[in-house]
Amino acid sequence: MSTTISQILIILTLAGSILCGKILVFPHDGSHWVNMNVLIQELHFRGHHVTVLRAADSWYVKEQSPYYHSITIDFSVGGDAAFFKTFVFRQLQIRREGSSFWTQLSLDMELGRKFYEMHRKICEMVIRIIEDPKLISSIREAEYDVMLTDPANGGGVVLAHYLHLPLVFNVRWTVHGEAQFAIAPSPLSYVPFPLSLLTDKMTFFERVYNMLFYHLRLFFYKRVVGPHYTALCNRYFGPDVYYFELFQAADIWLMRVDFVFEFPRPTMPNVVYMSCFQCKPPKALPDDLEDFVESSGEHGVVIVSMGTLVGQLPDYIADEMAAALAKLPQKVIWRYSGKKPSTLGNNTILRDWLPQNDLFGHPKTKVFVSHGGTNGILEAIYHGTPIVGLPVVFDQHDNLSRMKYKGVAQVVDIATINQNVFLKAMLEVLNEPSYTINMNRLSRLLRDTPVQPMDNAMFWIEFVMRHKGAAHLRTESYKMPWYVYYSVDVIAFLLLVVSGAVFLIVAVIRCLCCRACRKKRVKQD
Amino acid sequence: MSTTISQILIILTLAGSILCGKILVFPHDGSHWVNMNVLIQELHFRGHHVTVLRAADSWYVKEQSPYYHSITIDFSVGGDAAFFKTFVFRQLQIRREGSSFWTQLSLDMELGRKFYEMHRKICEMVIRIIEDPKLISSIREAEYDVMLTDPANGGGVVLAHYLHLPLVFNVRWTVHGEAQFAIAPSPLSYVPFPLSLLTDKMTFFERVYNMLFYHLRLFFYKRVVGPHYTALCNRYFGPDVYYFELFQAADIWLMRVDFVFEFPRPTMPNVVYMSCFQCKPPKALPDDLEDFVESSGEHGVVIVSMGTLVGQLPDYIADEMAAALAKLPQKVIWRYSGKKPSTLGNNTILRDWLPQNDLFGHPKTKVFVSHGGTNGILEAIYHGTPIVGLPVVFDQHDNLSRMKYKGVAQVVDIATINQNVFLKAMLEVLNEPSYTINMNRLSRLLRDTPVQPMDNAMFWIEFVMRHKGAAHLRTESYKMPWYVYYSVDVIAFLLLVVSGAVFLIVAVIRCLCCRACRKKRVKQD
The missing domain is CATH 3.40.50 (Rossmann fold)
Known part of the structure; x- marks a missing residue:
């Protein structure tokens, strides 16, 4: 009982x-x-x-x-x-x-x-x-x-x-x-x-x-x-x-990145890295997509998605991309709502929307062609899928330059793209094993956390509700004027004291020297 | 199957x-x-x-x-x-x-x-x-x-x-x-x-x-x-x-404090706050101690421990402390290996060693008299026991000044201690509810973590073993000379460029002015 x-x-x-x-x-x-x-x-x-x-x-x-x-x-x-x-x-x-x-x-x-x-x-x-x-x-x-x-x-x-x-x-x-x-x-x-x-x-x-x-x-x-x-x-x-x-x-800053993605840097106690909080193990694909993916055989599939903002592309870009993709032995699944490119290959299907997380998690997925949005990149890291980046605007260049630096992406200028350059980048990432090896290493680091990112985010939102804030985790240094924050006033004061002391010592020595000289002169006289 | x-x-x-x-x-x-x-x-x-x-x-x-x-x-x-x-x-x-x-x-x-x-x-x-x-x-x-x-x-x-x-x-x-x-x-x-x-x-x-x-x-x-x-x-x-x-x-710095104890400050991604990793729920006390504690009735008990370094105290200090403790209605358990103080009251027992964590966790424990060691303070916070501090050496003053600032401790100078001052501090912490209220608030904050501190510490040691380090969490800024780290060279360069530009502009304006003046003079002549 x-x-x-x-x-x-x-x-x-x-x-x-x-x-x-x-x-x-x-x-x-x-x-x-x-x-x-x-x-x-x-x-x-x-x-x-x-x-x-x-x-x-x-x-x-x-x-x-x-x-x-x-x-x-x-x-x-x-x-x-x-x-x-x-x-x-x-x-x-x-x-x-x-x-x-x-x-x-x-x-x-x-x-x-x-x-x-x-x-x-x-x-x-x-x-x-x-x-x-x-x-x-x-x-x-x-x-x-x-x-x-x-x-x-x-x-x-x-x-x-x-x-x-x-x-x-x-x-x-x-x-x-x-x-x-x-x-x-x-x-x-x-x-x-x-x-x-x-x-x-x-x-x-x-x-x-x-x-x-x-x-x-x-x-x-x-x-x-x-x-x-x-x-x-x-x-x-x-x-x-x-x-x-x-x-x-x-009170709390739930940051949408972490140090697998970003460079290490100073942080504050009230910053919580929730990073890939939307990432999760893949679910089964819809039957038609699963059949298409399976039909790719040993070559696997390439996923292309340019994010929600760039649903459509100028024709010349879409055509160059499609032409290059058509030359790949892989199957290609392209999230695209624009006009069907004239050069689209038989190996490529277009979709308005993709179950991106489930596709990245599929063992046949080889490469992700991305505009460089943070979410997509984090999902690709989570599932260990290397990237060919086509950054368009905002932070996309920066995101992809980090991935390139970490050896998990090739970046192509989408504005001046031509099929040869794009194809070369695709083949490089598909055929050079280091991209996948590096991405798998990042994936292991990203997944290896003491608390799942979503649980961490929920914990800290609930923490703030339980304790009516998180004042003990944040400094109030932001209330200081800049010259106080950077101790400029203290340094100026100390310099003043030191130079005052030096001036005084020099003055005293001079005075003593003068007196000594005067006495000597009086004696000589 | x-x-x-x-x-x-x-x-x-x-x-x-x-x-x-x-x-x-x-x-x-x-x-x-x-x-x-x-x-x-x-x-x-x-x-x-x-x-x-x-x-x-x-x-x-x-x-x-x-x-x-x-x-x-x-x-x-x-x-x-x-x-x-x-x-x-x-x-x-x-x-x-x-x-x-x-x-x-x-x-x-x-x-x-x-x-x-x-x-x-x-x-x-x-x-x-x-x-x-x-x-x-x-x-x-x-x-x-x-x-x-x-x-x-x-x-x-x-x-x-x-x-x-x-x-x-x-x-x-x-x-x-x-x-x-x-x-x-x-x-x-x-x-x-x-x-x-x-x-x-x-x-x-x-x-x-x-x-x-x-x-x-x-x-x-x-x-x-x-x-x-x-x-x-x-x-x-x-x-x-x-x-x-x-x-x-x-690779990883497992810090033995956190921001319930310390003031908030900038930190680095490879610093892990394990804080009260040794704290745990109390176990039952040995029978003799349990009987002694229970005999304290509604007044409860006071725990005195001056750490491992200060097992003994000069006689005059031990006598003054004992005399003050003798005047309390509480029972007192004192971890002390020195000579029995002459003024020891009937309410006080001396022990060579105490199950400190179990005593703090006992509902009858009212106050902890401490030298201010980090471990003891963290245990006291964990169990919500307010403190009377008698700092002796090293970081003990600093630790206790933090607790005083947070309204959970009174601090007495042990060197010049007399029974009246000590008794006054004891009564203040025993009778003024704010000390316990504040300490309970700190206790709630300290315990409210997404991962138990010990699990966190273990996770990060094992993380370093799994990944052969944690290079992605640490900057290499320490390799920079100080003038590079603080951008002194960049600021000097920019000042030089700006002053060079100003000098050039001034020179050009001067030159133009001179020419204009000369022309004017020539005309006037």
């Missing part, structure tokens, strides 16, 4: 530790949502109640979901899918035509204006939420335990502070650039700034470039996004509350 | 992952061994083979153990227990008598010489190992998987490099001071240097003190221990291999 009681007690204790919390989510639209949705599903499965704030015209975030309750703000953020699709085409064209610096700059500035506009609208959305008395009091009354947000926009940060909620980030990029640069010391001598294509071992001029690039990006971020969030903070919290500080004060 | 086969496969896979490795241990003698021995026992229980290198006259490390095989080097390191015991007495006397700065300095220098001598002897022991052909070849032939060492001495570091073994540290202090200062960026504006008694929030003059103190300690460490290890490296690896680099290149 007493055993039964103790068993019940254990069950109750476990049930208590799996606290059923209320989580408010302020997501970032676009491909970022894909990751957030994976976390939300898992939170739902663990019994938590998730509420997602979304704009009426959200690009990715659906109103209806079995996993979350949504609050739709009657407001258009204008994710501008159309712009981003033409942006990709224009970017490729500029690179292909080797257009002038000014053409590229003009496109970059247009992109900057789009981001500027996006952040302005997100701030307006936050105002709309806070200043809708019915909405904000319903949010208050729901008594959420935590705000989960992607700090690629700052709406969730401001709203969390307004609602006095602890803050958890699902993050790789922040409004100010790469996440860790905002809170961990990042010596520019060995921490390459993202998008710089540098490694952690740089020559002198690479280090010069890294420093210039870092300051340029920081300037850009501050100009493009700073004003909106500063105005928002001024509006609700007065002039003494700085947006950048609110954001640095987040 | 197929289910059975798959079950067998799973079991075999698990068995494979629980690799039975061979671990070579180069420990640090004294209280450091207590921690190392706990790790060794666990490694033994997990099926690993542990070999410990020890000097013939080792103070703590026994030759015979059910948990490890030992290799005794026929050599006297001279742990000098006698010196350290008199050192404690002399230290207390100096503080009680308020002796001059010079008396303190003279004692400190004597201590410095002892450490200097100890490190010299450890280096001699390493030479003795390497230059004994039979011994070193037997070590080589054993094909160890990893070197586990406490870098409070550098013997294990040099030996690991000599034997080409991956390196795991069980560490809080290194030869060069606090462990993290050696590898993680440590801004002195908010990272207090250990032994400084500072917190992570400092005034200007505290920051000045922190900087001076840091450089002073670094100078001390380099003078006291640097020469021996440098000579050792020169002897075996030539002039291009620096001891400090070998030591910074360790």
